[in-house]
Every structure is written in C-alpha cells, then in structure tokens.
Amino acid sequence: MSDRMVEYGGAMDRLRPLFPKSHGKPRVDDRRVLSGIIFVNRNGLRWRDAPREYGPHKTLYNRWKRWNAMGVFIRMMEGLATGKAEPQTIMIDATYLKAHRTAFELRLKRGSGRLIGRTKGGMNTKLHAVTDRNGRPLDFFMTAGQISDYTGAVALLDSLPPAEWMLADRGYDADWFREALEEKGIKPCIPGRKSRAKPVKYDKRKYKRRHRIEIMFGRLKDWRRVATRYDRCPTVFFSAVCLAATVLFWL
Known part of the structure; x- marks a missing residue:
C-alpha cells in the first residue's frame, strides 16, 4: 500500500x-x-x-x-515554488492541450467561458507558462486555443519574478514586450522574426537552455488528465494542471 x-x-x-484547517470532526x-x-x-x-x-x-x-x-491546488504549486525557484533566468512559452468532445459538446455553458477554441488541430485549450532556469513552472495562464501568445504574455507580465534574463521563442518577438521586460530590469533573449528588416541580436548560447520549458510541457502531458481535457469547467482543469506541476517539479 x-x-x-x-x-x-x-x-x-x-x-x-x-x-485548509480542519474544523470540528478530524x-x-x-x-x-x-x-x-x-x-x-x-x-x-x-x-x-x-x-x-x-x-x-x-x-x-x-x-x-x-x-x-x-484554490488549494493552485496555492500548493505557488507556495512550494516561491521558496525553491531559481529565477535568475526565466522562460515563457505556450502549448496546446487537446479538448475531448465531452468538454465542449454541450452548447451553451460552453463558449469563451470554457476556454476552448478551434485551431487547425481541432478543439484546444492553450496553456501559457513561465518557468525558472531549470524549466520548473512558476505561473500558468489558460486561454482558448486560438488566442495569441501575446495575450498570455500580457497576463503573466505583472507576476514575473525579479530576474536577469527572459528566454522566449520568435512568437514573443514584439517591441512592446521587449520594452516591458526592460522596464522590469529583465534582459530579453528572444530571436527576431524573419520578417524584421533589421536583425535582432541575442545570446545564442543562453538561448539553448530554452528547451527546458519544452521538456516541462512534455512531462505535464504524461498525465492523462492534462494531455486531454475532459473537464468542462476550466477551473477544475486548471487545478489538474497545477497538481501535476506540483508533483512533477516541486515535491
């Protein structure tokens, strides 16, 4: 046992x-x-x-x-991450989590409130994450699948911990995002989009660590209830994600 x-x-x-504290009967x-x-x-x-x-x-x-x-499962992840994180370098990225038909088939109680959207891969929820230098999650934000990565970046911006560097892929290459990071004293290590007229310089050696956030998403998806969303309620699904992150990375 x-x-x-x-x-x-x-x-x-x-x-x-x-x-939560126990009241009355143990x-x-x-x-x-x-x-x-x-x-x-x-x-x-x-x-x-x-x-x-x-x-x-x-x-x-x-x-x-x-x-x-x-909100106990969310507090568990945040509480354990606060004392053990190594945020000198942080990373941001997003991934798609496929939604099963049981999560979206009923036609109202669905919609934007369920945070499920249609993409080329079908019905999905998008999970945005910020991690420390070792790829351990510090914060999550959830949107419908078709929502831009910039929306997640805006939502997570205010809760970023003090850090020296931010690693991100080309999907986060925007002047406003770079400026917002610099205002917080964080140096962006983000390659420029190919459409930029002027190439952006970045630390390629430091950028190689960004694979750790991809590994984090892969480990989260080893949990069956995270890899495929069966829950109609987004807060229940978000709790499952936070519980998986706590067990995999912070215990």
Missing part, C-alpha cells in the same frame, strides 16, 4: 500548512486522500475506478471538488 502513497521525502510536512487522512487524487488524475480514471487503498471514491471526489473551489 505504501508504494501508492505520497512519499517524496517529507512532502506532507511541506504541504500540510497549505491545506478530517480523513490527508496523505491517503491526496495520493488517491494524484492517482486518478495521473491515469485519467473515473473516480469510481480508484483503488480501494485510497478509501471511498466519493471521499476522493468530494475533497477534489471542495479543494478545487478553495
């Missing part, structure tokens, strides 16, 4: 302050329930298919829904 429980070298000691074992939630999200199972070692599936589902509404 222990091999299915959250271990990660004292992870529960670091996570416990981020959980809560069911947090470690067991969190382990069950992680198992279901990693493997993309129905809640009723969770192994019995994790306890009643209704307990797992109710805790998942309640903590999602309270």
Whole structure:
C-alpha cells in the first residue's frame, strides 16, 4: 500500500500548512486522500475506478471538488515554488492541450467561458507558462486555443519574478514586450522574426537552455488528465494542471 502513497521525502510536512484547517470532526487522512487524487488524475480514471487503498471514491471526489473551489491546488504549486525557484533566468512559452468532445459538446455553458477554441488541430485549450532556469513552472495562464501568445504574455507580465534574463521563442518577438521586460530590469533573449528588416541580436548560447520549458510541457502531458481535457469547467482543469506541476517539479 505504501508504494501508492505520497512519499517524496517529507512532502506532507511541506504541504500540510497549505491545506485548509480542519474544523470540528478530524478530517480523513490527508496523505491517503491526496495520493488517491494524484492517482486518478495521473491515469485519467473515473473516480469510481480508484483503488480501494485510497478509501471511498466519493471521499476522493468530494475533497477534489471542495479543494478545487478553495484554490488549494493552485496555492500548493505557488507556495512550494516561491521558496525553491531559481529565477535568475526565466522562460515563457505556450502549448496546446487537446479538448475531448465531452468538454465542449454541450452548447451553451460552453463558449469563451470554457476556454476552448478551434485551431487547425481541432478543439484546444492553450496553456501559457513561465518557468525558472531549470524549466520548473512558476505561473500558468489558460486561454482558448486560438488566442495569441501575446495575450498570455500580457497576463503573466505583472507576476514575473525579479530576474536577469527572459528566454522566449520568435512568437514573443514584439517591441512592446521587449520594452516591458526592460522596464522590469529583465534582459530579453528572444530571436527576431524573419520578417524584421533589421536583425535582432541575442545570446545564442543562453538561448539553448530554452528547451527546458519544452521538456516541462512534455512531462505535464504524461498525465492523462492534462494531455486531454475532459473537464468542462476550466477551473477544475486548471487545478489538474497545477497538481501535476506540483508533483512533477516541486515535491
């Protein structure tokens, strides 16, 4: 049974302050329930298919829904990242997450509120991310699939940590973005678009580290519930992304 429980070298000691306080009757074992939630999200199972070692599936589902509404899984990632990040160099990029038909087939409660849009690859959600120099996620922002990378850059700009360099691909080559970074004291390391009349100089040696954010997206998509979006509610799906990032990179 222990091999299915959250271990990660004292992870529960670091996570416990981020959980909501128990009132009245003591809560069911947090470690067991969190382990069950992680198992279901990693493997993309129905809640009723969770192994019995994790306890009643209704307990797992109710805790998942309640903590999602309270923003617990988002706070877990942000709380652990704050103390362990190495933000001397940060990176920004975006990726597509395919939406299953169960996430968008009903015709109203859908629309822009669900953050699902049509692209050449079908119906997708776009995940924008900022990471530290090692490719560990610091912040996420989610939009519909057809939304420009610039929208995500604007949303994440104010929450950027103090850093010396920002690495990004040509999709973020815009004068306003470079100027905004420089106002924050961050040097942009972004190659120029081929359509630019005047080539942009950038540190090619430093730019080689940008593959780490691509690796981060690939590892996130190893989680079945992240690689394919089944959730109609965007906040539930966003919590699944934050939980995967916490387990993969910060525990």
